[in-house]
Amino acid sequence: MMKTIYKMVSAIFLLAVSVSTIAGFNLNHVLAQNPSNPDPTVLKGAISGHSNNGNTTEPAWIISGVYKFTDVNASSPAFNATFYMINLDGTAEHTHSIYDLKLSGDPVIDSNSNSTTYNGTTTVTLKDGPVSNIPTQISLLDDSAIAITVEGNLTNKHFGSTPIYGTQHLICVEVPDLCK
Structure with a gap:
């Protein structure tokens, strides 16, 4: 029983880390400055x-x-x-x-x-x-x-x-x- 709970907690942790990593990459991409045009003028x-x-x-x-x-x-x-x-x-x-x-x-x-x-x-x-x-x-x-x-x-x-x-x-x- 304890082994099953440990596997579930590990799976949930890995899933949470994966989702936050993917969300972080997408957020950084959306907020990235256009590398062709760093000067706004x-x-x-x-x-x-x-x-x-x-x-x-x-x-x-x-x-x-x-x-x-x-x-x-x-x-x-x-x-x-x-x-x-x-x-x-x-x-x-x-x-x-x-x-x-x-x-x-x-x-x-x-x-x-x-x-x-x-x-x-x-x-x-x-x-x-x-x-x-x-x-x-x-x-x-x-x-x-x-x-x-x-x-x-x-x-x-x-x-x-x-x-x-x-x-x-x-x-x-x-x-x-x-x-x-």
Whole structure:
């Protein structure tokens, strides 16, 4: 009888330790700071996704690159992005940059969706060179994503009819050994 009670107490103890350890790991993960962006005034991240051709909703292009958004809490933050666009079949590789953000008002903060949207204009590099004063919207989505919407009429719908999406993470910052 005593042996059975000892086994039950040991099992309950091990179960309690296991649950508290798992709960502790999850709590630490939730409260962890984004290792790509330890400075709250600077966001660095990856551009990662696809876009359509502006005429259909089907994906036409792979988009991949990086961005840096500095002084995000200032009246004139700086946004710079450079990314590749490649056809889904691997052809027609080319690059674009978006830079020279000029805000047209204060950022719009939506506490319900935990997002902040910056409206303004940017310069966008296209095939024939840079085009200035392109209406652009940059939305920080929670603490993990970004959506960049570039006015389609002034770019001949080159980026399709959906935002350019990305993350607020850079794997080469978080796991440098992968990028050596």
